[in-house]
Amino acid sequence: MKKSQTGFTLIELMISLTLGLLISASVIQIMISNNATEGLNRALASAQENGRFIISRLRSELLMVGRYDMLSPDLNDDVDLVVEAAFVDNTPVALPGDFSNDLAKGSLEGATGTSDTLVVAFQGSEDCRGNTFGYDADEEFVVVNEYFIDGTSLKCKGFDGRVLRGQKIAVGNDANKAYTLLDDVYSFQVLYGITEPTATTDNTARPVQYVAADQISAAKTAGSQVVAIRIALLIKADSNMMLGTSSSFKLLDAEAITPTDKHLYKQFETTITLRNSKNTVRSRNI
Known part of the structure; x- marks a missing residue:
């Protein structure tokens, strides 16, 4: 006896094809989602790594601001150290007009929508x-560092404070050559923590107010001193990851910033206590 053979009906084939297409679409969607998640994670990791690096770098350098030790055996003594100590103690954060050989050199409050400039001094x-x-190895002098944004890069320049003050002629090293600390920095904002005016007889040397660079001069006239620096940066992730919308960011006292593209941006902020300046302020009240 011959057995009849049967196959799939047309309806069964159509159902199978439909289910296969649905499953394939789901798998493809999961793969696309995983790729997007991976790209986002890479972008976040990139921004986070760059942010941690620059915050750590700036913190380690700015902790030295206001330092001056006349008793240090490494300090070059070719100038009047008492006068120089008074300058560094009173000018941990330099302003335009503080250096006779470069009157424009100093910390600046950026115009609306632009970044600030930070100039500091210390013994190093x-x-x-x-x-x-041109100093000998490990020999110390007054270092003046300038931090600023050039395009989309956070850069720094270094100077011999004695040259800026007209106490010696420049020797070696091109002071006008900037060094790039970090690329893809969209904004760099700075505020300065100042103490109470001397009239209050407050000797705690704690920052009671944070002001912009253009307010420091008036504060110093009243007897206040800068004892802390607050920094905020907006960093673009090193990735081609694009977001659906652009976010707005508010950095310190600056107006809200909305990047023109839809890349991933991340905001970083830190406050650095100038322990050397705090000790100087406290010593004045002993």
Whole structure:
């Protein structure tokens, strides 16, 4: 006896094809979603890594601001150290007009929508680029570092403070050559923590107010001193990851910023206590 053979009906084939297409579409969607998630994670990791690096770098350098030790055996003594100590103690954050050989050099409040410029002074053996300006190895002098945004890069320049003050002629190292600390920095904002005016007889040397660079001069006239620096940066992730919408960011006292593209951006902020300046302020009240 011959057995009849039967196959799939047309309806069964159509159902199978439909189910196969649905399953394939689901798998493809999961793969696309995983790729997008992976790209987002890479972008976040990139921004986070760059942010941690620059915050750590700036913190380690700015902790030295206001330092001056006349008793240090490494300090070069070719100038009047008492006068120089008074300058560094009173000018941890430099302003335009503080340096006779470069009256424009100093911390600046950026115009609306632009970044700030930070200029600081301290006793050290090299500037932010590792330059020694002709001094012997490990020999210390007054270092002046300038931090600013050039295009989309956070850069620094270093100077011999004695040259800026007209006490010596520049030796070696091109002070006008900027060193790039980090690329893809969209904004760099700075505020300065100042103490109470001397009239209050407050000797705690704690920051009671944070002001912009253009307010420091008036504060110093009243007897206040800068004892802390607050920094905020907006960093673009090193990735081609694009978001659906652009976010707005509010950095310190600056107006809200909305990047023109839809890349991933991340905001970083830190406050650095200038322990050397705090000790100087406290010593005045002993």
